[in-house]
Amino acid sequence: xxxxxxITKQRQVVLEELQKVTTHPTADMVYDMVRKRLPNISxxxxxxxxxxxxxxxxxxxxxxxxxxxxxxGNTSNHFHIQCIECGKVDDVSICENIDWLELTQDTGYEITxxxxxxxxxxxxxxxxxxxxx
Amino acid sequence: xxxxxxITKQRQVVLEELQKVTTHPTADMVYDMVRKRLPNISxxxxxxxxxxxxxxxxxxxxxxxxxxxxxxGNTSNHFHIQCIECGKVDDVSICENIDWLELTQDTGYEITxxxxxxxxxxxxxxxxxxxxx
DNA sequence: GTAATTGCAAAAATTTTGCCTCATA
DNA sequence: TATGAGGCAAAATTTTTGCAATTAC
Numbered sequence: 501x502x503x504x505x506x507i508t509k510q511r512q513v514v515l516e517e518l519q520k521v522t523t524h525p526t527a528d529m530v531y532d533m534v535r536k537r538l539p540n541i542s543x544x545x546x547x548x549x550x551x552x553x554x555x556x557x558x559x560x561x562x563x564x565x566x567x568x569x570x571x572x573g574n575t576s577n578h579f580h581i582q583c584i585e586c587g588k589v590d591d592v593s594i595c596e597n598i599d600w601l602e603l604t605q606d607t608g609y610e611i612t613x614x615x616x617x618x619x620x621x622x623x624x625x626x627x628x629x630x631x632x633x
Numbered sequence: 634x635x636x637x638x639x640i641t642k643q644r645q646v647v648l649e650e651l652q653k654v655t656t657h658p659t660a661d662m663v664y665d666m667v668r669k670r671l672p673n674i675s676x677x678x679x680x681x682x683x684x685x686x687x688x689x690x691x692x693x694x695x696x697x698x699x700x701x702x703x704x705x706g707n708t709s710n711h712f713h714i715q716c717i718e719c720g721k722v723d724d725v726s727i728c729e730n731i732d733w734l735e736l737t738q739d740t741g742y743e744i745t746x747x748x749x750x751x752x753x754x755x756x757x758x759x760x761x762x763x764x765x766x
Numbered sequence: 767g768t769a770a771t772t773g774c775a776a777a778a779a780t781t782t783t784g785c786c787t788c789a790t791a
Numbered sequence: 792t793a794t795g796a797g798g799c800a801a802a803a804t805t806t807t808t809g810c811a812a813t814t815a816c
Contacts, residue, residue: 503769503770504769504770504816505770505771506769506770506771506814506815506816507815507816508770508771508772508814508815510771510772511771526805527805527806528805540772540773541772541773542772542773542774542775543773543806544772544773544774544775544806544807544808545771545772545773547805547806547807548771548772548807548808549771551806551807561699563696563697563698563699564696565696566694566696566702567781567804567805568804568805568806569699569805569806610754610759621743623741626741626743636794636795637791637794637795638795638796639789639790639791639794639795639796640790640791641789641790641795641796641797643796643797644796659780660780660781661780673797673798674797674798675797675798675799675800676781677781677782677783677797677798677799677800678796678797678798680780680781680782681782681783681796681797682796684781684782700779700780700806701779701780701781702780702781
């Protein structure tokens with residue numbers, strides 16, 4: 501028997517707040533965002549809902565941050581780019597051209613997903629660097 | 634005055650053991666490997682050395698694991714592929730064909746690095762799945 | 767009414783750090 | 792011999808979990 505899931509206020513607000521932004525927040529940041537609407541929500545509930553929504557494929561977990569998990573409300577195919585100066589994570593929508601069939605043949609793996617993450621210096625930090633010189 | 638680094642037995646063995654394998658071990662796994670040669674080494678020392686070696690670009694930190702940091706003694710350009718069944722991380726050497734210059738123009742970022750990680754089902758798990766049917 | 771979910775707090779798990787001693791250069 | 796590094800253990804940080812009460816269906 502499959503476990504049913506219910507739509508609670510908490511789950512709904514966690515999802516809504518995550519889908520509002522493109523900042524790829526950590527669980528802690530989501531907690532802060534959600535608390536403005538539900539002051540009594542607990543951090544554990546935020547964690548549990550993020551985990552469940554990710555399992556259901558409604559949101560995505562990002563391993564891009566060295567120390568904490570980040571979450572993305574946008575599940576469409578896109579890449580990320582993190583600024584090595586300020587740490588922010590932006591979206592990149594490029595059409596990638598890796599030949600998955602060839603990869604399957606080369607590796608013997610059945611490829612089910614991929615993650616491409618870019619690192620660089622964002623426009624803001626680049627201009628700051630120019631100013632500082 | 635730049636801080637000098639010394640070549641200690643511990644640092645040497647951590648590096649050697651990491652470079653011996655292609656299994657992308659966690660700090661804990663490196664600790665176990667190193668302890669066979671240096672039974673008195675402490676986990677803190679392993680962490681400190683892995684961190685330092687990564688800073689110096691001699692090894693690489695991998696964010697591919699959901700829960701812990703993994704380390705890679707191979708710093709040449711290659712991708713990783715993780716089996717979603719058994720969790721192991723293999724190397725993939727493919728020649729990727731992303732146009733970095735175009736990306737810089739599109740995003741405004743100065744691209745300094747990238748990470749491509751693939752997920753799939755490894756040959757072993759694929760054949761196990763066939764057997765189970 | 768039943769079972770999923772919450773809030774709270776304690777626990778778990780990983781990583782970092784302080785401090786004193788040791789050893790490299 | 793000066794100072795970087797190690798060992799040990801405590802602390803810090805992030806995430807998970809047990810439990811009794813609550814709520815969605």
